[in-house]
Amino acid sequence: MKTLVPDCAALQAHFALLRSELASGLIERDEEIDLCLTALIAQEHLLLVSPPGCAKSLLLDSLLKATGGSKFSILLTKFTVPEEVFGPISIQGLKEDRFQRITNGKLPEADFAFLDEVFKASSAILNTLLKILNERTFDAGEGSLRKVPLKLCVAASNEWPAPESAQELAALFDRFTLRKSLSPIRSQAGRKKLLWNREHTPKVSVHLKPTDLEAARRYARELPWSVSAQEALETILKDLAKEGIQPGDRRQFKAVGIAQAYAFLHGAEQVEPEHLEVAAHVLWDDPREQPQKVAQVIARIANPIGMRLNQLLLEVEQVLSSTDVRKLPETAKAAAKLGEIDKQLSELKSNDRVTRTRNYVREQLRQLKLASLEAI
Structure with a gap:
C-alpha cells in the first residue's frame, strides 16, 4: 500500500499549527521552538546554553508529542561511563570471545536525544558521540557500522566551553549546527504567566509521521533562493570577514540548508533575505563575542525590520x-x-x-x- 505524503502547503500548515501549540505553553520560547523545528527539518542538531530551569528539556518532550518515537535523556558528568550512554557490554558476547554492546534503551536506538551538560562528558564518550551526531552511525562491536535512527539531538549546557578546553571540544561544538544562548523569562506578561498559570506543558494536537518529516526535509532542500537572498548571504559573509569572523566552509554550506528549512517552516515558497535571520545561530565559532556581532551584521543586511x-x-x-x-x-x-x-x-x-x-x-x-x- 502506497503511503500518501501531504503536499508542501499542507505540510507547512501542520508545522505552523505545531509552532503555535508549542508557543502557547512554552513562555517566551518562540525563537527556540523555531530553531528546534528547523533543526528537525534540516536533520541537524541544536545546542542551548542557559542557567538551569529554562525549559530546554520540556521543549524536546513537547515536540515528541507531535512526532512520536523514543527519547534518550542523560545528565553527563566527568564520571559518566560509556555504558550509560551506549549500552553495557554483553556478558554472553564476552563468553563467546566477542565484544558487543547491548544498546536497548540507549542513545544508539533513540529517535531523539537530550544531552544535558554535554561538555562535561569524558573523551571516551565524546569520540563515539561525534560519529553518531555527524554520520548517524554506531559500531556496537560487530565490526561494522550501522545506522542509528536519531532524528534530532538537543544538547544543553549551563555555560559555553571554557577557553582552555575549547580546542578539545571544538569537534563536538561544531557538530551542533544551531547554537543559542537562552535567558530566563524577561517580560512582565511572561512572568505573570509563569507565576499564575499552573500548567505550562503545551497541548499538542498535531501528529507528524516519519513520512511527513522526510517530505519536509525534501521540500526544504528543494526550496529555491531568491536572487536578493543569495546576494544578502554573500554580502553577510563578506562583512563578517571584515569583522574578523570567518566560519568554516562546512558551516557556511550548512547555513544554506538551515535557511531553506527555516523558510519552509515559515510557510515561504522561496528563501528571502529575512529568512537569513536564522543564520545568526550558525555563522560563528567563538561564543564569547561573535554571536552578537553576527546577529548585528545579519539584521542590518537581511532583516532590518x-x-x-x-x-x-x-x-x-x-x-x-x-x-x-x-x-x-x-x-x-x-x-x-x-x-x-x-x-x-x-x-x-x-x-x-x-x-x-x-x-x-x-x-x-x-x-x-x-x-x-x-x-x-
Missing part, C-alpha cells in the same frame, strides 16, 4: 518594568509611550512577526489602562 522589532520590544519591556501602575501620571506616560511604539509598528512592512508584535503591544496597553482604572 526584525532588528527594528527587537529594539521596539526592548523599549516596551523597559517602559513596563519602570512603571508603577498605582501612580496615574506614570501610567498615563507609559500608555502614551506604548501608543507611540504601536504607531511606529504600523509604519513597518506588515508580516506575521510585525502583527504579533503589534498585538502584544496593544495587549500591554490594554492591561495598563485596566490597571489604572482599578487604582482609581
Whole structure:
C-alpha cells in the first residue's frame, strides 16, 4: 500500500499549527521552538546554553508529542561511563570471545536525544558521540557500522566551553549546527504567566509521521533562493570577514540548508533575505563575542525590520518594568509611550512577526489602562 505524503502547503500548515501549540505553553520560547523545528527539518542538531530551569528539556518532550518515537535523556558528568550512554557490554558476547554492546534503551536506538551538560562528558564518550551526531552511525562491536535512527539531538549546557578546553571540544561544538544562548523569562506578561498559570506543558494536537518529516526535509532542500537572498548571504559573509569572523566552509554550506528549512517552516515558497535571520545561530565559532556581532551584521543586511522589532520590544519591556501602575501620571506616560511604539509598528512592512508584535503591544496597553482604572 502506497503511503500518501501531504503536499508542501499542507505540510507547512501542520508545522505552523505545531509552532503555535508549542508557543502557547512554552513562555517566551518562540525563537527556540523555531530553531528546534528547523533543526528537525534540516536533520541537524541544536545546542542551548542557559542557567538551569529554562525549559530546554520540556521543549524536546513537547515536540515528541507531535512526532512520536523514543527519547534518550542523560545528565553527563566527568564520571559518566560509556555504558550509560551506549549500552553495557554483553556478558554472553564476552563468553563467546566477542565484544558487543547491548544498546536497548540507549542513545544508539533513540529517535531523539537530550544531552544535558554535554561538555562535561569524558573523551571516551565524546569520540563515539561525534560519529553518531555527524554520520548517524554506531559500531556496537560487530565490526561494522550501522545506522542509528536519531532524528534530532538537543544538547544543553549551563555555560559555553571554557577557553582552555575549547580546542578539545571544538569537534563536538561544531557538530551542533544551531547554537543559542537562552535567558530566563524577561517580560512582565511572561512572568505573570509563569507565576499564575499552573500548567505550562503545551497541548499538542498535531501528529507528524516519519513520512511527513522526510517530505519536509525534501521540500526544504528543494526550496529555491531568491536572487536578493543569495546576494544578502554573500554580502553577510563578506562583512563578517571584515569583522574578523570567518566560519568554516562546512558551516557556511550548512547555513544554506538551515535557511531553506527555516523558510519552509515559515510557510515561504522561496528563501528571502529575512529568512537569513536564522543564520545568526550558525555563522560563528567563538561564543564569547561573535554571536552578537553576527546577529548585528545579519539584521542590518537581511532583516532590518526584525532588528527594528527587537529594539521596539526592548523599549516596551523597559517602559513596563519602570512603571508603577498605582501612580496615574506614570501610567498615563507609559500608555502614551506604548501608543507611540504601536504607531511606529504600523509604519513597518506588515508580516506575521510585525502583527504579533503589534498585538502584544496593544495587549500591554490594554492591561495598563485596566490597571489604572482599578487604582482609581
